[in-house]
Amino acid sequence: MSDDIVELTTKHTYGTWRAQRGWKPIHVTRAEGCAFWDASGKRYLDLSSQLICSNLGHQNEAVIEAICAQARQLAYISPAHTCEVRARVAQKLLEVMPKGLDKFFFATSGTEANEAAFKMARLYTGKHKIIARYTSYHGSTAGSVAATGDFRRWFIEPAGKIPGVVFGPEVNCYRCPLGRSHPECGVACADYLAYMIDHEENVAAVIVEPVVGTNGVLIPPADYLPKIAEVARKRGVLLIADEVMSGWGRTGKWFAVDHWGVVPDILTTAKGVTNAAAPLGVVATSRAIADYFDDNMFAHGHTYEAHPLTLAPVIAAIDEYRRLDLLDRATKMGDVVGAKLRALKEKHPSIGDVRGIGLFWAVELVKDRATKEPFNVPQDKAARRPLVVDAVVAEAAKRGVSLMGWVSHLLVAPPLIISEAEIDEGIAALDAALDVADQRLSG
Ligand code: PLP
Known part of the structure; x- marks a missing residue:
């Protein structure tokens, strides 16, 4: 068998x-x-x-039950309509998201969340380039793999790679890409990103995994992320925190950025949001970005966006993280x-x-x-x-x-x-x- x-x-x-x-x-x-x-x-x-x-852990009962109950009640409805689980999940996410991120787009993977984040950043800023870092993974489809620094990008290059991504150094205090050591370096790798923004025209956003995941659990020193946030803010460039892997209690906080008190302009996440029992990706955006799309086309969407079955386990999962x-x-x-x-x-x-x-x-x-x-x-x-x-x-x-x-x-x-x-x-x-x-x- x-x-x-x-x-x-x-x-x-x-x-x-x-x-x-x-x-x-x-x-x-x-x-x-x-x-x-x-x-x-x-x-x-x-x-x-x-x-x-x-x-x-596997087969968390509350999570499984929430999916079954939603399947019986309303398994699918077009994202042009709404349903209770969509509204309640948004309300619940406000409890755990970094303060200020209060409007969400629901996709079906971490990859899709990052694709949406790039598009939103480009529409909002009117600029095109994304700065990413070499030792990173952001997903497997055109935009997200183009912004992936690790070797998984090589397979689509050169012909398949969409233009508009520039790579900078990661923060890696075991093997510093700049050959420096912390704290004497003064987080030179963050300064280098500032230098890049200043010498690249047209930068919409910088994307970072606040704690790099698959590529080796690279934890930034305390002064790194606040500096990146400041560098980006001063230059009108958005900061996207990819918390697909580092979110949901993995690092001991809801999100890794919480360790350093940094609120990005956009936070993307997936995986632990449903305990992986349903395929959900989330893009959380600042109020400024949300307001922009009040009168400008939100030129994005999927048939399975805000899918009730993917949203169903979120409230139960958050309650379980807390209960346990x-x-x-x-x-x-x-x-x-x-x-x-x-x-x-x-x-x-x-x-x-x-x-x-x-x-x-x-x-x-x-x-x-x-x-x-x-x-x-x-x-x-x-x-x-x-x-x-x-x-x-x-x-x-x-x-x-x-x-x-x-x-x-x-x-x-x-x-x-x-x-x-x-x-x-x-x-x-x-x-x-x-x-x-x-x-x-x-x-
Ligand atoms: N971003 C990070 C940091 C990830 O670790 C992953 C997957 O491991 C992704 C994005 C892509 O997410 P998905 O596999 O759900 O498309």
Whole structure:
């Protein structure tokens, strides 16, 4: 039975961001809390919340029930009409969004949210260019992948890349793109973005992941985001915060920008907003942007925009984050995870850096701690060469622990409900799996 499912899947459906040959997905039959099970009954502890999205844990009952109730009541209505769930979700979002962001566009993914944000920024400012940063991911369709700094953009270049995106340096205090160190640098990477705006005409917006996600949980120093916000504001350029991954308690706050008291002009989000149980993307905008579209064409929309089934779980999800105290819990359990990962660093010479905030952690693997040379670079992943992180992930999976590997780092971002016993279980498997990387060290 399971072979059938895998064969039908791989023969007739596409596996994403990979060559199709060799794809052998796990046939998942059940998921609950912090674990999922395959068709043979094997249990996996989920240390990356799938794609860092199942923040409340799998099959949260309140969320599932809300979707079922909405399906029975009103499964679809044109976005030109309204329905209660649309209005109530907007009202509820006001409770958690950074103050001042009070009008929303509802799409069906993080990618679509960013596409909408770019279009809105361009319409509002009358300018065209978007400044993004190299170490970033903003989505997979034309505009959002063009604004993606990482190697996933390379596949559509040069012919497919829409014009109008300029890339600047990311903030990465482990491997500074400007070769500086904080605090002596005075966040020179933020100053560089100011320099870019001043030398590029026609800049509509700067987009940042306030804490870079897939590309390695890069946490900015405290003075970075406030400086970027100020730089952008002074120049009439909008700041877009992409909180698709960093939102919804992941970092210990509703949104990562809340750590630094920064209110962007536009905030995009998805994933944890519905606990990934329904495909919702949200664009939250400032009142100034909202007012602009009162008398100017909001030239955007989809059949599935503000879809009742995607909105249905939002209120239940927000109530669950609160009932389970998951923002504080992410901070507390994050400290536990951080201490254990740092202990692994003492033990495993292949670990170059461990960094995190809340329950959002990266373990960076290097050939040599002194030179920080990574085992693999993005070109290896793009060219489908074997990656050391993939071998570590496979070893952890054998031991019943699922986590995400990316180029030369591992992402540890479990559901925010994870217990200490589950953390111990995950760390023990990771500990054993990291021997695989240690064995690849040259010395
Ligand atoms: N932005 C960020 C920061 C993301 O991490 C992702 C997905 O991982 C996206 C955008 C794209 O979201 P989606 O996969 O829902 O299209």
